[in-house]
Amino acid sequence: METKNPITVVIIEDDETIRNGFTYLINATENYKVLNSYSNVEDALLHLVNDKPQVILLDIELPGIKGIEAIPKIKHILPKTYILMLTVYDNEDNVFNALTKGASGYLTKSDNTEKIIDAIQEVVDGGAPMSMNIAKIVIKSFHKNQNSPLTKRETEILEQIANGKSRSKIAKQMFIDLETVKSHIKNIYIKLNVHSREDAIKEAKNNKYI
């Protein structure tokens, strides 16, 4: 182990105790260095360009910009940085969203130091570290959308519908035309053999398409 080129880390976590604890523990480990730590995404985004860390530990539950929303923003300015999510609750949606948005791995805050260091190392080695229970969720999630008759886009739209969004809202949000949304919805209905938003949601949920 050489101390000349330590693995550089930035921590984004609003809880001061956890933030300082992690900073201390990682810095105490040979070959790992915490460049900076921030309590919110906004601050972090301002300084990350200078920090240029190899790995970011990113809390999911943050005030202001949430951890998951932060992923694309961080990836935009630092495309090569690995992001490890920190979470207390292993919520399925969060896990899956974060991974699809570009997070490399997942850690629960109760994981011990050794695990966290291992995870950082693993991620710079190209791995995808995550807690066991999180891995289970991911597997379940992958099982989910597997044999769905819906395309990616259709699934996205159905999820918006399940959130109570109108066609026009969906269109605006996805930067596509209202008519395109209509087309997709028509196809969703045909594929699911339903004739209403309600039935589509029900059918999709029953079959774990969403």
Added chain:
Amino acid sequence: METKNPITVVIIEDDETIRNGFTYLINATENYKVLNSYSNVEDALLHLVNDKPQVILLDIELPGIKGIEAIPKIKHILPKTYILMLTVYDNEDNVFNALTKGASGYLTKSDNTEKIIDAIQEVVDGGAPMSMNIAKIVIKSFHKNQNSPLTKRETEILEQIANGKSRSKIAKQMFIDLETVKSHIKNIYIKLNVHSREDAIKEAKNNKYI
């Protein structure tokens, strides 16, 4: 352990493999006896009066009458029987509904035999056995509707809206008039300071009202 007065159990579960598996495993345990097992609630209701089990293992996902709907019916004819719900998915709504309707505990189907036997014993001893992750959901649910500005009825209706149901569907399902639903929705919007279904859902989810 005396074998003269075994704890009597009835299983209601549509999957034959699980049904027979549980029956076998419970009968193989000293002091526990499965009186009967049924693949649906309708059959069970016809024979439960004769069975008079102390404990019923009740699947949530049943054809015909769903497990949760069955709880009050079972409680009606056998008020002293303890009901343990069996589930594969630890869905928050289901868990909470079942418990408020009179279920005593909750088990995931992946729980091992020992856990299930323990749960049966615990429930006849007056406990409320449930898997750890289910317990978490219950705690969350209790935290949830605490300081909600919405009334019970309004919350019910908002939940229906969040499931994509139209006013008229909600009205039919809740056996109330369309106009009543409209009134409730109007009040929901005022209380949440929103002007659309979408925003109401978002606001309610953010504040854990639903």
Added chain:
DNA sequence: CAAAAAATCCCCCATAACGGGGTATACATC
């Protein structure tokens, strides 16, 4: 019991949203 809160039901109105019918283009995969 009396007052307050919650739940129920009724009317009107204009607008927005919906579901269904077709058609068409660009693009990638196969």
Added chain:
DNA sequence: GATGTATACCCCGTTATGGGGGATTTTTTG
């Protein structure tokens, strides 16, 4: 060259929605 996907546009009639007024009854609570 056929298929699948994502995109966009047209038409149509029907339904649902949100907001504005009430009113009544049941339930809860002080």
